[in-house]
Structure formats: C-alpha cells, structure tokens
Amino acid sequence: MTNDEERTTNDERLTQGGSRSVSALIYCRSSIAIVALCFISVLAAFIALPSLLDRGAAARDEVYERIVARGTLRVGMDASFPPFESLDAQALVGFDVELANELARRMNLRAEFVTSGFDSLYPELSADHFDVIISALPFDRLRTRDVAYSDIYFRGGEVLLVRADENRIQQLSDLRGQVVGVEFGSSAETLAKQFERRSGYRVQNFSTLDEAELALERGDVQGVIADAVSARLMRRVHGQLRIADQPVGSDPNYVIAMPITSPQLLAAVNKQLRAMDKDGTLKMLIEKWF
Numbered sequence: 001m002t003n004d005e006e007r008t009t010n011d012e013r014l015t016q017g018g019s020r021s022v023s024a025l026i027y028c029r030s031s032i033a034i035v036a037l038c039f040i041s042v043l044a045a046f047i048a049l050p051s052l053l054d055r056g057a058a059a060r061d062e063v064y065e066r067i068v069a070r071g072t073l074r075v076g077m078d079a080s081f082p083p084f085e086s087l088d089a090q091a092l093v094g095f096d097v098e099l100a101n102e103l104a105r106r107m108n109l110r111a112e113f114v115t116s117g118f119d120s121l122y123p124e125l126s127a128d129h130f131d132v133i134i135s136a137l138p139f140d141r142l143r144t145r146d147v148a149y150s151d152i153y154f155r156g157g158e159v160l161l162v163r164a165d166e167n168r169i170q171q172l173s174d175l176r177g178q179v180v181g182v183e184f185g186s187s188a189e190t191l192a193k194q195f196e197r198r199s200g201y202r203v204q205n206f207s208t209l210d211e212a213e214l215a216l217e218r219g220d221v222q223g224v225i226a227d228a229v230s231a232r233l234m235r236r237v238h239g240q241l242r243i244a245d246q247p248v249g250s251d252p253n254y255v256i257a258m259p260i261t262s263p264q265l266l267a268a269v270n271k272q273l274r275a276m277d278k279d280g281t282l283k284m285l286i287e288k289w290f
Helices: 003-058 062-070 095-106 118-126 187-199 209-218 228-237 263-278 281-289
Strands: 072-077 085-088 091-093 110-115 132-138 147-149 158-163 179-183 202-206 223-227 241-243 253-259
Touching (some): 062 263, 095 110, 095 132, 095 263, 095 281, 158 209, 179 187, 223 228, 253 263, 263 281
Parallel strands (some): 072 132
Antiparallel strands (some): 085 091, 158 223
C-alpha cells in the first residue's frame, strides 16, 4: 500500500469514528432530554397533586350532605300567590306546597317551609336560611352565575283560549281572518300584536280579561290570549272553554332555585321532577290547582 493510499484509509477511519462519536453524543443528549422531561412531568404532577385533592374536596356537596343528615328539605316560599301558595287558616296550601311535599317525600326527606317576602327569597337562600326556593319562581338567566335552577315544572307563558266546541282551532294560525281578544296593557296584548300580521287575525282590546272571556262566549271574538295561570283558572270557572294545544308564549317558566355549589342536590331534584312528569304526578297537581 502506498503512502497516499494509507493516508486515505486513515482519513476514512477517522471520519467514520467521528461520525460514530457524533451519533453517540446526539443519542446520549436525546436520552438525557427524555429523562429530564419525564422527571419534570413527574415533578409537576407531584406539585399539582395537593391542588387536585383540594378540587376533589371542593366538589363535595356539603349542602346536600347537611340536608340528608338533617332529614329535612328547607323550602323558601312567599305565601301570597294563590293558587301556587297561600295561607289558609295559618296553614300553607297550594300547588307549590304539594309539589314540595311530594318532592321531599321522594327524596326520603320531610319538607320544612320557611316563608319570606318574594324580594327576599334570593338573599335568604344565599344566607342559608333555606335549601331551595319553590315559589312560582321564574327562570332568570341573569342569576345563573349565582344559583342553580332545576328543570321547568310549570310553563306560565301565554296560551290561546277558545270555545270547547271549536275543534278546528289549535294554534294562532288557525285564526286567520278571525278576531282575538286580549286584556289591554297585558303581556298577552304585546305578544298578540307581534303575531297579528303573520297569522292574519285582528286584535281586539278589552279592559279586563273577564270582558274578553265574555266576548269569547258570545262569539264576538274567536280566541283569547292570556297567561297560562289566568287561562287555566278561567277554564276551571267556565267549563265551555278549552286551551289550544299550541302555546303562544314561552315565558315565564317556573323552576326551583338552589345554591350553585350543590350539584348533587340539583341532580336529586331533577331526577324526581322528571319522575313526577313521567308518572303523571305533575299533571295531576296542575289539574287539581289550575
């Protein structure tokens, strides 16, 4: 082998050796980086563990635990809104009263009523003077950051009253070319005028809802729009009327309010409300009181 060939061979060996060294170095550094990342991940998890445990503890529903331990469900109520709730010979009566008693019974609890003014219900709930509010309470989107609301148990929006012998009318659009009565200045009047052009009927105002009902009986108007509570009570008195199948308005809807920190209580309340809806208990109570 010549001197030049020997130099070439030595250079190749040096080059190969250098490549191997670089590769080994890169591999070593990569391994160290992986180990370091694993160590950092484990350390971060260890540091975060107390925080995660705190969150788990915070998820406990202490309100519900106290209710179960006490055996009573404290119900806040403004007893001045019949037929939902009122005082009769110092005893609470009404739709909400029976609803609360049945709800508590199904939760293996006893309802304990705490009366308050309507404007004080939310502050007293926050002050833990009761566990839930059941008092013809409308859903309020602006309060959803502060309280939890149950499913809707009573829909109080406007409905259409028609004569019981008029089977053709099931919704507002069936009144095209007809006359619809409303109480002047009511939310029903506002709603009726919103749909007047689209549905093709004419709105006629009355000083009172009773006057509108009399006009319906005489045939001067073919339908009357009123809130669900008033319409149901009117139907009880005037058996010749019925409520059309299709609701007109969507608000207010009555719900049960409770602390927003009570997910277990909310789940338990909704479970029983859905069961009462499914087995016909809610419908039975509505038919009894409205």
